[in-house]
Amino acid sequence: MKEEQPINNAEYQQLTDDINSSLITHNSSLLTLNYKSTIIRLENIFKVYGTGETEVRALSDVDLTISEGEYCSIMGPSGSGKSTAMNIIGCLDRPSSGHYYLDNIDVAQMPDSELAHIRNKKLGFVFQQFHLLQQLSALENVMLPMVYAGIPNSERKDRATEALIKVGLEKRLQNKPNQLSGGQQQRVAIARAIVNRPVVLLADEPTGALDSRTTQEVLDIFTELNDSGITVVMVTHEPEVARQTRRIVWFRDGQVVHSHLTPADLSQVAN
Ligand SMILES: Nc1ncnc2c1ncn2[C@@H]1O[C@H](COP(=O)(O)OP(=O)(O)OP(=O)(O)O)[C@@H](O)[C@H]1O
Numbered sequence: 001m002k003e004e005q006p007i008n009n010a011e012y013q014q015l016t017d018d019i020n021s022s023l024i025t026h027n028s029s030l031l032t033l034n035y036k037s038t039i040i041r042l043e044n045i046f047k048v049y050g051t052g053e054t055e056v057r058a059l060s061d062v063d064l065t066i067s068e069g070e071y072c073s074i075m076g077p078s079g080s081g082k083s084t085a086m087n088i089i090g091c092l093d094r095p096s097s098g099h100y101y102l103d104n105i106d107v108a109q110m111p112d113s114e115l116a117h118i119r120n121k122k123l124g125f126v127f128q129q130f131h132l133l134q135q136l137s138a139l140e141n142v143m144l145p146m147v148y149a150g151i152p153n154s155e156r157k158d159r160a161t162e163a164l165i166k167v168g169l170e171k172r173l174q175n176k177p178n179q180l181s182g183g184q185q186q187r188v189a190i191a192r193a194i195v196n197r198p199v200v201l202l203a204d205e206p207t208g209a210l211d212s213r214t215t216q217e218v219l220d221i222f223t224e225l226n227d228s229g230i231t232v233v234m235v236t237h238e239p240e241v242a243r244q245t246r247r248i249v250w251f252r253d254g255q256v257v258h259s260h261l262t263p264a265d266l267s268q269v270a271n
């Protein structure tokens with residue numbers, strides 16, 4: 001058996017350095033694993049449309065927090081405030097009162113020009129009806145948000161092409177929307193939504209106009225984007241769509257009645 005040798009000072013120093021650095025690496029990886037920053041925080045949000053007899057309270061005291069990297073769906077009966085909440089989260093509309101912190105900045109009372117800038121930089125949108133410009137090709141539609149974001153002309157085409165490849169449309173770059181199927185048009189809309197590299201992708205019933213096969217294609221893209229780190233928040237009426245997300249928020253009468261349902265909980269929630 002080999003006899004144990006006492007270690008000298010230099011070896012001792014090396015050993016403690018090694019232990020310390022491995023502890024630091026270990027701790028920082030634990031920190032990375034545990035640290036999820038809040039990206040969306042709605043606090044005490046009210047939204048009222050109209051006045052007097054025509055007044056509609058679309059949102060009433062809504063609190064909602066979504067962390068970076070979540071894949072979340074918003075469900076609830078028609079008229080329960082889902083789109084109103086999404087429009088506020090997407091900075092397309094403002095609350096009547098309350099605070100909305102997007103990436104820790106209170107955007108509820110921000111001037112329009114600043115709000116547009118933040119929206120363009122941090123958020124991407126997908127809507128049920130695609131909202132593509134009919135006279136532009138797929139490539140030109142996807143290049144458009146970069147014009148507003150001030151991306152140099154030379155870069156726009158490359159980035160738009162890259163985004164369209166990501167959604168599987170490399171062979172359809174020059175097609176106009178009316179030369180594409182519904183699912184392909186929605187994929188162009190997704191490419192347009194991600195081309196400015198948003199932190200959050202928001203989608204209001206993105207599969208509402210699609211058949212079940214194309215619905216799955218779109219959901220597969222959302223899952224991939226979420227796996228790559230983008231926070232995805234989607235409104236849907238379809239339980240089979242919501243089941244593919246990781247968290248379900250349930251609205252009723254302008255309020256969040258369940259904020260953290262899992263797909264497995266879904267069958268227990270009554271409309
Ligand atoms: N611009 C508006 N003016 C007046 N009332 C509105 C407006 N937009 C929405 N509302 C009302 O606010 C409430 C919430 O509407 P919202 O569109 O958020 O519902 P939703 O949950 O998205 O419904 P759906 O599932 O049918 O899309 C409804 O009573 C609706 O009629």
Ligand SMILES: [Mg+2]
Binds near residue numbers: 082084
């Ligand atoms: Mg709606």
